[in-house]
Amino acid sequence: MPALSDQEKAAAAAQYERDGFFIAPPVIPADLLARVRLRIAAVYAGEYETGLAPVGNPHCSREPPTSLVKLDNAHRSDRTILELVSHPAIGQWAAALTGARMIQVFASQLLIKPPGGQDTGSVGWHQDQEYWDSALEGELFTAWVAISDVTAESGPMRFVLGSHHWGLLKAGDFFSGKLEALKQRILEKSGGHAWRESAAVLAPGALSFHHRLTVHGSGPNVAAGPRVSFAIHLRTEKSGLRAGTRWQDAGYLHDFNDPVGSPVIHRA
Template sequence: MTTNEMNLRGRELVDEALLPTEADVARYERTGWHIAPQVLPDALLDSARLAIEAHHAGKRDRILPRKAKFSDWRPGDGDGVRNNEFCSLQNDGVRELVMQPVLGAIAARLARAPAIRLFDDQAIYKPPATGAVGATAVGWHTDHSYWSTCTSTSMLTAWIPLHDAEVKNGTLYVIDGSHLWPECEHLRGFNDPDLDSIEQRMGRAIPKHLITAMQLKKGQVSFHHMRALHASAPNRATHPRFAVAVHMQDAANTYQPLTSANGMAIVLPHDQLCRPDRAGRPDYSDPEIFPEIWPGKARNVKHA
């Protein structure tokens, strides 16, 4: 199946009732997060879970170039948190979920953008509680900290649990309004399970009432701003937790060259996967790596 054929599957009208209202968008702009209603069917989520399990077992529909360095858990890597990046580029079942038009339509409303492209995605698995459950926490971080070569300040992430998500099974937490804090500019703590040290790391007090758990029913999706500080708690349930994070870029996003503190050029795996633009720089509009989720072929919103 070609990329274009996969992009065309499932394109249909998106129901206006599922999209954020202007009041919802204004709230997102204040808090940095939004919870959508149940927009995804159970069958699609169940299929994605089976696809992720097959991915863990070694199945790949496509092989990405070895030169691109990214996390892609395989048997033998241990049984803590499993992080498989660029999963939709390798796995058709995950791609079917990631490319749902409703995800892009919601993101476009929240970002006030005419179009939304995929930037990357992650399939994240947390094993059930055994022993040191703290090891299954995902640390406080901002997505923007890992996307410093992006010019956009409006990128966002859809977080999709493949079942009900609650505090007990390690749901996502977002700190209200943190996307407006300058201290969040370079906060990379994804692999640091010490969730209690965030105030010390930030150098500021964080009132407990600002920390919001994304408690979702199966089919619901949460969205958070690229600069929103977020983490997920340990999985203390008796069953694994499956989730897919879909990182999305607005149409205006392009590549910008940057160097690290030691003077080395910053190179994302995205840069190693996509085609160059006319100037020889990574092209963040390459449809093979960054396909358009919205509007794509779903160019209409169905009004009640």
């Protein structure tokens, strides 16, 4: 990817600060996407190139999924997936949005949302910090990379504009398909903000970024094929483990000194 101009960086950072998310153009090369698709199928079927299973030893299958598939830290299981989550263009955009000197991956999720329009493919409205707050603090955010064509019909991620300014509400639930009930609960907790949504429709290889407090979720996939993506959770030098927390006790985290579990993808 050609270096971003100062003007491009400033415009992107201003938009991210205002809205709590940013949509970047396609940056992942087509040949890497093609290789990643093959490896996603392999990992889903339980074939782990490095011998390391995704976190939680998920049940593997050769049958197409019927509900949302979420495989944590598959980048440790497969070198091509590691190549994707470490791609320097992700780091460049992340640094442009935050002005950070260092960008590090601290977790990833492979997400496969099957077609068929069921609620079991939905992701309930939530803020990511709800899930990180016991272990991590500071500048944390997510790059979400489209592997398939993420159209309006495929259940794209939706962001609530400006909700990263609402504080940590702890009213969401990633694992619930009841989006309307969650919306009401979040609005009540937020103290009456206006709810304006924007859908992240993304071509293959494009990506969105969202702040740790941005409210987001996604509905059913009514397109013909699965919606396939990686959510890549990122930190900057202005973040860290909370005092007294050990990474071994912090759910799906790996030692920040582990170059495979937690690759640094940008340094100024």
